Amino acid sequence: MRSDYPALSCPCCGGLQHRGVSRRRFLAMAGESAAALALTPGLAWSAGADVPTIAFDSVPNPLRLPLDIYFGECSGVAVNSKGHVFVLSRGNSSGPAYGAAAAQLLEFGPDGRYLREIGRNLYAWSFAHTVKIDRYDNIWVTDKGSDMVIKFTPEGRVAMVFGRKQEAADENTGPLRHPNPPLPAVPGYFRQVTDVAWDADDNAYISDGYINSRVAKVDKHGNWLKSWGERGKGPGQFHTPHSIALDHRGQVYVADRSNRRIQVFDGEGNFLRQFTIDVPVPPNARPAIGYAPDEAALEEGTFAPGSPWAICISPGPNPVLYSADAYPGRIYKLTLDGKVLGVLGESGKELGQFGWIHEMACPHENVLYVAELLNWRVQKLLLHA
DSSP states (O other): OOOOOOOOOOTTTTSOOOOOOOHHHHHHHHHHHHHHHHTSTTEEOOOSTTOOBOOEEEOSSOSBOOTTOOOOEEEEEEEOTTOOEEEEEEOSOBSOSSSOBBOEEEEEOTTSBEEEEESTTOTTOSBEEEEEEOTTOOEEEEETTTTEEEEEOTTSOEEEEEEOOOOTTOTTOSSOOOOSSOOOOOTTOOSSEEEEEEOTTOOEEEEEOSSSOEEEEEOTTOOEEEEEOOBSSSTTOBSOEEEEEEOTTOOEEEEEGGGTEEEEEOTTOOEEEEEOOOOOOOTTOOOSSSOOOOHHHHHHOTTSTTOOSEEEEOOSSSOOEEEEOSSSOOEEEEOTTSOEEEEEOOBSSSTTOBSOEEEEEEEETTEEEEEETTTTEEEEEEEOO
């Protein structure tokens, strides 16, 4: 194994070391992981070469920007009931070269035509993370840099704010530290918040996040109800809950990214089950940038194959779960119990290839919008039924 590879600074993991690792060693570790899951009660797992590859098309130029507006790293994408597409991008960057504010929310029509920018010069804009649309077409944005969640009306006006940005006048204001274990979480405050989803009663579930490692629940009036979780590897513990989704039963799916698993809870935070995605890596797999993950990266989990960066659940009577990883850069189609139904894509820069999918929207079982960090774009994917 090579040990002289340089470090790669990663905007999502804060500087994880990427080095080469032998294919034999990775496959051995994947086998050990699957075997351990098979012997653990209450866990679903999947592995094997019989997982089908899903054919799909990537629509060329699905979103059309004006000449004077550009995407940065596309960290979020969502679709409302009218088919409008919302993209949260780390564009419109302003400030110093290091630590610049980078967040911009753009809306496009169903035909991909640019409509407007929402929240220009918003006080919460700092470092874009995700955007979601609730059933009333309200627009919710999580901002990792300001530690805030913003709810916009469909017209684009601020309706609610959650969390609080650090004060510019405070001498201690600056990047948050990452002590291990983290400092105790505080109700109503977030530390590098990541995502949001809702149940049938319009309660919001907020994944929080890179530091607090918990899920918060607030009601439709914005009242703080509860939170659950802490840093750890056990059931109900998290290490970077990065994406969140709810099914029609009100079960809460949390992409526990650095633990390389998806955990499922009821609406009160009671642990129900968890599963991992263990599909063999093709021998010709390439990372989107840098080197393939080494043993340390596989142990840390963020860049391990199958580690869930983004999840979404399709609507309708037969919902499915989609999950995306950074390496080898694939999207997985699963049942809600964690059985892998198929896989698509790979790392790369061409259409149909992916560079760190950070959020997905699945308005239909066979239609996906994927927001990519490294390729500064959103792809619209049409899966062959």
